[in-house]
Amino acid sequence: MWALRAAVRPGLRLPRPGRGRPAPRAAPQPPPPCPARALAAFGRWGPGSSEGPGSGGRGPRADSRGSRAGDDEEEPEDAEEEEEEEEEEEELLRRDLLVPAGTQRVCLVHPEVKWGPGKPQMTKAEWQVAEATALVHTLDGWSVVQTMVVSTKTPGSKLVFGKGNLQHLTDKIRGSPEVTSVRGRPSLGLVSKELEAAWGVEVFDRFTIVLHIFRCHARTREARLQVALAEVPLLRSHLRDGVAHLHRQGGGSRYIMGSGESFLQLQQRLLRDKEAKLRRALERLRKKRHVLRRQRTRREFPVVSVVGYTNCGKTTLIKALTGDAAMQPRDQLFATLDITAHAGSLPSRMTVLYVDTIGFLSELPHGLIQSFSATLEDVAHSDVIVHVRDVSHPETERQKASVLSALRGLQLPGRLLDTMVEVHNKVDLVPGYSPAEPSAVAVSALLGRGLQQLKAELEEAVLRATGRRVLTLRVRLAGAQLSWLHREATVQQVDVVPEDGVADVKVVISNAAYGKFQKLFPG
Numbered sequence: 001m002w003a004l005r006a007a008v009r010p011g012l013r014l015p016r017p018g019r020g021r022p023a024p025r026a027a028p029q030p031p032p033p034c035p036a037r038a039l040a041a042f043g044r045w046g047p048g049s050s051e052g053p054g055s056g057g058r059g060p061r062a063d064s065r066g067s068r069a070g071d072d073e074e075e076p077e078d079a080e081e082e083e084e085e086e087e088e089e090e091e092l093l094r095r096d097l098l099v100p101a102g103t104q105r106v107c108l109v110h111p112e113v114k115w116g117p118g119k120p121q122m123t124k125a126e127w128q129v130a131e132a133t134a135l136v137h138t139l140d141g142w143s144v145v146q147t148m149v150v151s152t153k154t155p156g157s158k159l160v161f162g163k164g165n166l167q168h169l170t171d172k173i174r175g176s177p178e179v180t181s182v183r184g185r186p187s188l189g190l191v192s193k194e195l196e197a198a199w200g201v202e203v204f205d206r207f208t209i210v211l212h213i214f215r216c217h218a219r220t221r222e223a224r225l226q227v228a229l230a231e232v233p234l235l236r237s238h239l240r241d242g243v244a245h246l247h248r249q250g251g252g253s254r255y256i257m258g259s260g261e262s263f264l265q266l267q268q269r270l271l272r273d274k275e276a277k278l279r280r281a282l283e284r285l286r287k288k289r290h291v292l293r294r295q296r297t298r299r300e301f302p303v304v305s306v307v308g309y310t311n312c313g314k315t316t317l318i319k320a321l322t323g324d325a326a327m328q329p330r331d332q333l334f335a336t337l338d339i340t341a342h343a344g345s346l347p348s349r350m351t352v353l354y355v356d357t358i359g360f361l362s363e364l365p366h367g368l369i370q371s372f373s374a375t376l377e378d379v380a381h382s383d384v385i386v387h388v389r390d391v392s393h394p395e396t397e398r399q400k401a402s403v404l405s406a407l408r409g410l411q412l413p414g415r416l417l418d419t420m421v422e423v424h425n426k427v428d429l430v431p432g433y434s435p436a437e438p439s440a441v442a443v444s445a446l447l448g449r450g451l452q453q454l455k456a457e458l459e460e461a462v463l464r465a466t467g468r469r470v471l472t473l474r475v476r477l478a479g480a481q482l483s484w485l486h487r488e489a490t491v492q493q494v495d496v497v498p499e500d501g502v503a504d505v506k507v508v509i510s511n512a513a514y515g516k517f518q519k520l521f522p523g
């Protein structure tokens with residue numbers, strides 16, 4: 001979109017602009033393009049014993065390990081066909097590197113809009129810079145070696161900076177041999193090809209960095225395909241810029257071997273093909289996801305999706321709620337990129353599936369969110385959404401607004417948005433914290449504070465959302481009632497009254513199951 005590494009066709013990069021431009025400075029010791037630490041594994045789902053946490057001996061299987069919603073529970077399918085599909089997908093994933101391999105010492109250039117309609121709401125340049133720095137540091141071996149906040153009145157125009165500021169920046173960057181790349185706000189992109197030429201270093205925008213992080217953190221096939229799809233618009237714009245650049249230099253072949261197709265047209269066609277194949281591959285996975293969802297519905301596990309700004313503590317919270325030791329919260333942005341489900345139990349011993357999701361970030365391009373929308377469908381099909389907020393963050397309000405706006409963009413059912421449970425996390429970092437929103441639950445996921453209250457709130461929300469209720473039923477010990485309840489509901493407690501040959505059974509039961517129970521065992 002804005003960063004200007006030219007990728008003219010899949011696998012091919014344009015020659016660097018030559019005239020008057022020094023070769024880009026090489027970063028030392030190139031490591032693999034995607035940092036190893038980002039590839040650490042999450043817990044795998046394995047169908048557990050029938051005695052899942054809180055199942056109380058109930059039939060459906062659940063354990064406290066994670067299920068990666070997409071890869072691990074796929075429907076059996078024709079092995080040869082699947083192998084072919086996988087090969088095609090791997091081929092699609094092999095190409096197109098938006099960011100060159102290696103470490104980068106980054107100079108952060110942040111255009112600050114001080115007034116006018118372009119002035120960002122509810123934020124300060126320093127926090128935007130802090131977020132940008134955190135993004136860069138998420139990548140192994142990348143560091144921010146300089147930061148420059150430069151005022152601009154015209155962030156959207158072709159010349160973001162005035163002549164004076166631009167010259168100042170050029171002098172600074174050219175005079176800083178340690179800098180290997182520049183990372184700017186999106187608005188830099190309009191001129192970043194020229195900036196690369198002027199500065200002699202790579203210029204990346206925020207979107208490119210985010211995509212690179214996504215690429216490095218994506219583990220499942222689905223997440224990798226989604227990232228590849230999100231990269232397509234960027235590749236398309238690189239293609240246009242690259243060809244325009246060649247033309248300006250008087251180069252660039254017009255037509256390919258009398259095919260009547262220009263170089264640009266051919267490359268655009270290849271990109272279109274690639275995009276179509278990616279969409280098809282994602283659609284295949286989506287169908288499998290539907291099957292999974294149906295299975296989950298049949299098993300009647302309520303699903304609680306945990307959403308929030310990146311790094312707010314979603315994974316830590318689920319780990320605390322489920323005791324899932326395999327989960328790995330990390331102090332980095334976009335640590336979680338694959339949606340996973342983890343079973344846990346509520347006070348009534350009802351089993352729920354917590355779905356860990358990708359964090360949100362402000363100003364994420366629409367295309368990126370769209371390409372993850374298939375994954376986020378799981379959120380739309382959940383029973384309850386938990387919105388986790390990092391209340392220790394100075395920009396917690398802006399983050400909340402950004403998450404809510406992204407959720408609205410996903411067109412979630414209104415009932416889910418209206419019943420969302422808001423969790424204020426990291427209260428251990430804010431002494432004496434008490435939420436301004438009366439319905440919010442304050443917790444420290446890290447220290448395990450406030451979790452009992454949260455579980456109680458979640459139970460209420462789940463019961464309301466799923467039409468379940470907690471009942472105490474008197475059953476005859478001699479009949480099949482008790483075993484039926486064990487099978488079809490969550491039995492919480494059984495108090496036997498031996499002299500009468502009956503038991504009082506406390507259950508969490510869906511309205512549908514209760515209707516069946518009454519029909520099967522009238523009186």
Ligand SMILES: Nc1nc2c(ncn2[C@@H]2O[C@H](COP(=O)(O)OP(=O)(O)OP(=O)(O)O)[C@@H](O)[C@H]2O)c(=O)[nH]1
Pocket residue numbers: 308309310311312313314315316317328329330331332333334335336337357358359360425426427428429443444445446447
């Ligand atoms: N002090 C404190 N730190 C916390 C708390 N909860 C999470 N953290 C830390 O915040 C960082 C991010 O935690 P994660 O659970 O990975 O956050 P996330 O929302 O899953 O992040 P992404 O998956 O990257 O979007 C980690 O370093 C956690 O240890 C808390 O209650 N208190």
Ligand SMILES: [Mg+2]
Pocket residue numbers: 314315316329335336356357
């Ligand atoms: Mg996470």
